[in-house]
Amino acid sequence: MATAREARLETVEYRADQVFGRIGKFLTEHRLSPDPLHYAFAYRVISQPDGVLAKSVAALTEGGIRLTARDIEKLGGQITNGQAPTIPEVCDPVAGLVAQTQMQVEGFTDMMHAIRAETQGFGRDLAASADAMRTVDSTVDMVQLTEVMLDRVQSAEARLAAATHEAEELRLKLEEAQSNARSDPLTNLPNRRAFEECFVQHSSGGETLCLAVCDVDRFKRVNDRFGHSVGDRVLKAIAETLLKNCAGHMVARYGGEEFTVLFVGITLEEAYATLERARATVAEKRYRLRESDEPLGAVTFSAGVTQAHPDEFLGSAFGRADKLLYAAKDAGRNQIRRV
Numbered sequence: 001m002a003t004a005r006e007a008r009l010e011t012v013e014y015r016a017d018q019v020f021g022r023i024g025k026f027l028t029e030h031r032l033s034p035d036p037l038h039y040a041f042a043y044r045v046i047s048q049p050d051g052v053l054a055k056s057v058a059a060l061t062e063g064g065i066r067l068t069a070r071d072i073e074k075l076g077g078q079i080t081n082g083q084a085p086t087i088p089e090v091c092d093p094v095a096g097l098v099a100q101t102q103m104q105v106e107g108f109t110d111m112m113h114a115i116r117a118e119t120q121g122f123g124r125d126l127a128a129s130a131d132a133m134r135t136v137d138s139t140v141d142m143v144q145l146t147e148v149m150l151d152r153v154q155s156a157e158a159r160l161a162a163a164t165h166e167a168e169e170l171r172l173k174l175e176e177a178q179s180n181a182r183s184d185p186l187t188n189l190p191n192r193r194a195f196e197e198c199f200v201q202h203s204s205g206g207e208t209l210c211l212a213v214c215d216v217d218r219f220k221r222v223n224d225r226f227g228h229s230v231g232d233r234v235l236k237a238i239a240e241t242l243l244k245n246c247a248g249h250m251v252a253r254y255g256g257e258e259f260t261v262l263f264v265g266i267t268l269e270e271a272y273a274t275l276e277r278a279r280a281t282v283a284e285k286r287y288r289l290r291e292s293d294e295p296l297g298a299v300t301f302s303a304g305v306t307q308a309h310p311d312e313f314l315g316s317a318f319g320r321a322d323k324l325l326y327a328a329k330d331a332g333r334n335q336i337r338r339v
Contacts, residue, residue, distance in 0.1 A: 023039065023046055030067040038072070182197070189251055189252050191253060198252075199308075199314045202264050203308065203314075208264070209264060209307070209317075210263040210305060210307045211306060211318060212275050213259075214242070215301060215303070216234070216235070216238060216299065217300045219234070222296070234287065239259065245277050246274055246275070267307075279334070279335075282299060285298075285299070286298065302325055302328040302333050304321040305336060
């Protein structure tokens with residue numbers, strides 16, 4: 001018969017096997033090698049399912065999307081000095097706002113508890129004062145009792161006003177955090193997360209969807225020759241052109257020099273024609289440096305566009321458009337391929 005200690009050890013070993021199994025499944029699903037970085041990242045996700053990191057992973061992988069090495073880096077995975085991996089809570093622009101909001105929630109809760117205690121004490125004092133007014137003789141200082149009551153009322157009103165102000169600040173912080181989490185700070189376009197959420201939302205409604213992946217041609221040359229500030233201006237200009245020509249559809253900056261467009265409710269040919277107008281507009285423009293008026297030359301982009309099948313995961317449709325994009329680049333760039 002097993003002792004209590006042996007039973008505890010068996011339970012620990014069973015739980016360890018469960019964790020190892022779930023980590024292995026996580027790595028397999030996302031096609032990640034079992035190196036220390038990926039293992040540590042998976043451990044944080046699996047061991048803290050309600051944590052910020054796990055929720056961020058769930059949002060990124062919604063709809064069957066696999067994580068990439070770049071996703072892990074964005075979420076904070078890194079190796080320090082070639083030694084054991086370290087995973088910060090979340091290396092995300094919105095993390096500071098989330099932490100700040102959590103602190104405000106705690107402060108707001110404390111404030112409401114204090115107001116509740118204050119009002120309970122106020123009620124007791126009122127009851128005691130009422131009893132005193134029934135029993136004491138005419139020498140009772142009625143003015144003093146009234147002043148005490150007024151002070152209590154004013155104190156409660158001040159605390160309630162502070163709580164209301166705190167709640168409004170919290171609401172604004174949450175709105176800002178939500179906006180930042182789904183917006184690209186350079187172009188003000190929706191970001192990858194917002195694009196993926198939009199795809200899932202429309203695909204679940206059975207709408208006709210076409211997905212385009214666009215990539216600026218030879219963008220590294222622009223950065224290397226003219227600097228990243230000029231490269232940023234080029235990205236903003238292309239974002240504006242895509243947004244104008246694809247009005248009514250979702251244009252997003254997917255990452256780096258890559259943009260995506262989700263066409264809703266139109267055919268593949270219509271989506272192709274719309275994107276072709278945007279491509280031609282970008283290619284016809286001749287950019288010059290603002291500071292020296294030096295010609296930057298032609299800037300172009302290549303793209304792949306495809307129609308998503310009913311109930312198709314985003315990863316599948318995106319992969320097909322991405323292959324078409326690279327076919328366009330291999331064929332000479334500054335063109336769009338469709339299928």
